[in-house]
Amino acid sequence: MKGERNRSSCKHARTRRKETPMTGNGTAAQTKERVDWVDYAKGICIIMVVMMHSVLGVEAAAGQTGFMHYVVEFAKPFRMPDFFLLSGLFLPLVINRDWRTYLDRKVVHFAYFYVLWVTIQFGFKAPAFAAEFGWPGVVRLWLMSFIDPFGTLWFIYLLPVFFVVIKATRRIPSWAVWGTAAALEMTHISTGWTLIDEFAARFVYIYSGYLFASYVFAWSNRARAYPGWTLAVIALWAVVNGGLVHTGISEWPIVSLALGLAGAGAIIAAGTLLAKMRWLDTLRYCGEHSIVIYLAFFLPMAASRTILLKAGLIQDIGLVSLIVTIAGVAGAVLIWWACRNTRANFLFERPDAFWIAPKKPAPTVQAAAE
Template identity: 70%
Template sequence: MTRTGTTAHLTTAAPGRIDWVDYAKGICIIMVVMMHSVLGVENAAGQTGFMHYVVEFARPFRMPDFFLISGLFLAVVIDRDWRTYLDRKVVHFAYFYVLWLTIQFAFKSPSYAADAGWAHVAYMYTLSFIDPFGTLWFIYLLPIFFVVTKLTRKVPAYVIWPIAAALEMAHIFTEWTVIDEFASRFVYFYSGYLFASTIFAFSARAAEHPKLALAGLALWAVINAALVATGLATWPVISLVLGFAGAGAIIVTATLLAKIRWLDGIRFCGEHSIVIYLAFFLPMVVTRIVLLRYAAPYLDIGTIALLVNIAGVIGALVIWRIAIKTGATFLFERPGAFWIVPRKIRPKLQPAA
């Protein structure tokens, strides 16, 4: 039995939420932390473990699903006036990007300075306002997607969607994150916006026919694994198809989990996905350093990577709770001073997620 609510969104604190959406977001954010955790451990250790294959399996659909879910509720707000729209969809994310970019640099700049000097640190920090830094590229790119979609909302979808699909299949690589990731991901965000009603109907059918849904998941898993193993998953057209197929698989999985209310912690992670996204880097890095230094003789690389993944997710939520308890809510909630359009009844803070 899902909770009420049809206008929940990543960027606003809606009074009602939709369970399967939160489960889907939870699965996605855990996979994102997993990728950074596993690759970080493997790079530091110079070897791979069993978690490497999990990350590779998820590569075709990990970010496509996240962006598709992010576009699901855009139709509810896209016709707002530009000032309100920019406040909710651009200024909101800009606040958290600048804040957490500065926090990350505060932790990382000493090592950067030791390697290349403080002038280089200043250059990197400045460049990060043009080319997003590290793990924060997702919340840098989302406002761009919001603006582009609103600017083109009167252009027929049969014009925009094929262009977006062609950009994904072109596999553009310029080494500029905004250009490359826009080309790779916009089709999924736009599809979430464009096909929202179809996606909700698809979820409803999965809930009504769980056995058929499970059979479809099994077939998808085999095909996805085979294409990843053979290297075909990155081919044009196939990459696009796998992105949407994987997104569909996550939606089905999330729907079934919501139906039986299993693994409720995943739903909780989905409710606070942006909180985890912003803060996971610190517990992830600390846990990686400690485990590789002291546990490597006793644990294999795969297990270490899994523990770092878990620590990154839980650690971010712990940081969030500490921030609430200590009054440092500005870390995860946008203060009213940074709003450009106040609500009629406006809370002092707007949550990150």
């Protein structure tokens, strides 16, 4: 019954037709129905993720902080929770697929891009690693990245794990799964292993997207119907979130979970209003290509950071951080544009050899690159 309600909500959400370069099941250039506000919300999320890595990287290299640091701190409670919640939102549409198809779309797809891009990242970082650990150490670190996710790619690594766990636990009462996931988040586990720590901290959000999809779509519909009230709610949330971050209370158990869910709701509402007004179309475009940006932003981000800091032409670290953020997002899109119609398109499109199920696009509403 829950799954049927979720499917109905997805189907009745406002959609548009759009060409997608890389959908959740890996097919390229296929016309899919898309939910407009999801693209806007994912656009906000991916920019915040790039911003976090850009700002913290610049500040670490420069040894000082800038005004962008406060933006990153404000977004910390909800930046990744929202991304994971959106990733689980359309899972009810595919959860009943046979295991072979499900694993192809939800595991092999992301595994291919993780293996490829973690190897690319190691290629760029190998000289520095070799200087510190020696070349045998580089190989050891690369092999370890398949046990515990490496660097910025941990999100791509963790998604397939979550998808398998959600399908495997369908026979367990949903309240028990959600309650356990919430308890894990509130324990703030810190073992030093990214897989364990991030699983505990994030699973509740992707499971919430899956479990409460119908309520999420209802919230979006209400936000679209009452924009004035929605703006007031977003403003109130921003004040409360900012205050709790400033005082450090945002890190407390229960509070962190509440802020993660509330922040996700605020971003969904903001995305809905932007979609309603058709404003900031660039943001929507980033959401459509969120995985493309996530995979490739590290290179233009690192390059622009190095150039700007060594040149020393801009003294304001906040401004440098902002420019590096823009360069990371725009540079990733440019890399994809340069590769998409060439033999290098394997960087963003899974080749036929890496499919374990037939390419049969599902006639369902799809978000930008699940």
